[in-house]
Amino acid sequence: MKPLTLYTNPQSRGRIIRWLLEELNVPYDVKVMQYGSDIKTANFLALNPMGKVPVITHGDVVVTEAAAICAYLADQFAEKQLAPKPDSAERAAYYRWLFFAAGPLEMATTAKAYNWRIDADNAQAVGCGIYADTLNALETALAKGPYICGEQFTAADVYVGSHIEWGMMFETLEKRPAFIEYVQRLQTRPAAIKANELDDALLPQPA
Known part of the structure; x- marks a missing residue:
């Protein structure tokens, strides 16, 4: 399985993705980003130029925006049935x-x-x-x-x-x-x- 990492802060929309990951019941790592410091570093801005969380990395793939992350993860782990069938x-x-x-x-x-x-x-x-x-x-x-x-x-x-x-x-x-x-x-x-x-x-x- 490709490594999956959630960049988040507990006082952010990152809580949405944490919940989804728990629903999926797949292994993932968490990196807590602090406001006003590491969330604006060059390394993090390379992942999300907006300097906002949540962000996920899935192998070499980077996804930002909570709704997009939800849609992406539901499709990547389709066997978990967190999205209706495509033809439904x-x-x-x-x-x-x-x-x-x-x-x-x-x-x-x-x-x-x-x-x-x-x-x-x-x-x-x-x-x-x-x-x-x-x-x-x-x-x-x-x-x-x-x-x-x-x-x-x-x-x-x-x-x-x-x-x-x-x-x-x-x-x-x-x-x-x-x-x-x-x-x-x-x-x-x-x-x-x-x-x-x-x-x-x-x-x-x-x-």
Whole structure:
């Protein structure tokens, strides 16, 4: 097996990839990158010129961007069945909602966090459109549950579920019953519990 390394920080989106790796149950190494220091070194910038985590290396392959990493790993370890079959209708939903979360949902919740104006005057020019429309679309997707693609848990649930959980935590996403129930369902997964424990152990400890 090609060596697999996760570059992360426990206070980052790297937690998404840690969870996915635990779901895959494959061996991997972790390199914790500190903000303001080694995350901006020449060696790390050679992997990701953005100077951000998460990043994975898989042999000689480098992948950045959490949604792309989720899609890549699910395909590389297809036997783990964390992506619907390529010729299935569920595969379309998998791509749709994985990248919906990376695009409109991320934009909508960021705009809310920083009080950026998105209204009828400019919504057509913004990928997420009106905030409520973005949330309504996401709620519609979850109505087909129990997972974002229906009956099969996938890497898209890891990514979408993480965004919903953090959005509710930081109050950039309304705590609608469908969102709460979905996150609670995901939080009971053994891999999610283990990933949180591993990352929490890396958090700075009070003096």
